[in-house]
Amino acid sequence: MAASSAKHDVFQAIADPTRRKLLKLLSKDEMPVTAISEHFPISRTAVSKHLRVLAEAGLVKERKIGRETRYKLEPDPLFELKDWLQYFELFWENKLSALRLFVESDVKEVEPLHLTKEKSEK
Amino acid sequence: MAASSAKHDVFQAIADPTRRKLLKLLSKDEMPVTAISEHFPISRTAVSKHLRVLAEAGLVKERKIGRETRYKLEPDPLFELKDWLQYFELFWENKLSALRLFVESDVKEVEPLHLTKEKSEK
DNA sequence: TTTATATGAAACCAAATGGTTTCGCAATCA
DNA sequence: TGATTGCGAAACCATTTGGTTTCATATAAA
Numbered sequence: 001m002a003a004s005s006a007k008h009d010v011f012q013a014i015a016d017p018t019r020r021k022l023l024k025l026l027s028k029d030e031m032p033v034t035a036i037s038e039h040f041p042i043s044r045t046a047v048s049k050h051l052r053v054l055a056e057a058g059l060v061k062e063r064k065i066g067r068e069t070r071y072k073l074e075p076d077p078l079f080e081l082k083d084w085l086q087y088f089e090l091f092w093e094n095k096l097s098a099l100r101l102f103v104e105s106d107v108k109e110v111e112p113l114h115l116t117k118e119k120s121e122k
Numbered sequence: 123m124a125a126s127s128a129k130h131d132v133f134q135a136i137a138d139p140t141r142r143k144l145l146k147l148l149s150k151d152e153m154p155v156t157a158i159s160e161h162f163p164i165s166r167t168a169v170s171k172h173l174r175v176l177a178e179a180g181l182v183k184e185r186k187i188g189r190e191t192r193y194k195l196e197p198d199p200l201f202e203l204k205d206w207l208q209y210f211e212l213f214w215e216n217k218l219s220a221l222r223l224f225v226e227s228d229v230k231e232v233e234p235l236h237l238t239k240e241k242s243e244k
Numbered sequence: 245t246t247t248a249t250a251t252g253a254a255a256c257c258a259a260a261t262g263g264t265t266t267c268g269c270a271a272t273c274a
Numbered sequence: 275t276g277a278t279t280g281c282g283a284a285a286c287c288a289t290t291t292g293g294t295t296t297c298a299t300a301t302a303a304a
Binding site for chain 3: 138168190
């Protein structure tokens with residue numbers, strides 16, 4: 001199951017900014033194509049093609065209702081991305097550890113990259 | 123800082139499987155181009171081009187040593203990806219919550235989105 | 245039954261992408 | 275001083291990508 005065999009994988013699907021915007025939009029509501037396209041400066045057909053790419057990657061699900069097709073987010077495939085990222089998290093954590101050491105050891109300020117705070121530890 | 127202005131952003135950089143493999147490889151060691159290319163079925167020049175894309179996205183850092191150029195992973199830009207993902211995590215967590223509720227309350231009409239079978243009844 | 249709406253399919257196009265081969269140039273080795 | 279190695283730049287190529295416009299079809303509304 002979840003045989004993401006298709007020609008479009010998640011990584012490729014989210015590479016395009018329009019498609020990323022589509023995903024956000026469809027996370028809020030299930031929407032028909034025409035309504036969706038109103039949020040974009042490109043043609044309805046172009047949006048439709050993006051939607052197909054997303055569908056092939058399993059990121060949206062379509063449902064026909066009368067003459068319209070409604071699309072909605074299907075977030076599951078993003079797990080793959082999360083998994084992939086996880087591996088690298090290891091490395092930035094190492095960096096953060098190094099940074100923490102550095103900060104603790106004295107010296108001035110170091111623009112904490114991203115961390116809110118926490119890990120004051122000890 | 124981190125003004126990811128360049129023409130290649132992280133999302134696009136990781137869209138290509140070869141580049142993803144490159145990132146993993148370079149997470150282990152800093153390596154010169156020729157050594158790197160030995161891990162790939164494509165030409166050294168092609169690898170070099172991929173490396174440039176990654177560099178533009180800030181995902182690798184190059185260092186010249188004598189006649190060779192060594193590349194290593196620079197994981198920071200992946201934060202952007204993580205942030206982006208985080209938004210959607212909300213949704214799959216909701217799904218899990220919904221699922222939990224469903225299972226707990228054993229109602230039938232909810233149409234378990236993705237799970238083909240299992241826990242369909244009680 | 246006509247007419248209008250919603251959408252996908254097709255054909256087409258320019259630009260980007262992922263490759264290749266050839267070439268030039270610095271840096272090291274004999 | 276050559277000769278060799280490591281690498282990027284350039285030119286080139288086929289395919290993919292992100293768009294467009296036009297057309298066909300199914301459903302809904304008059």
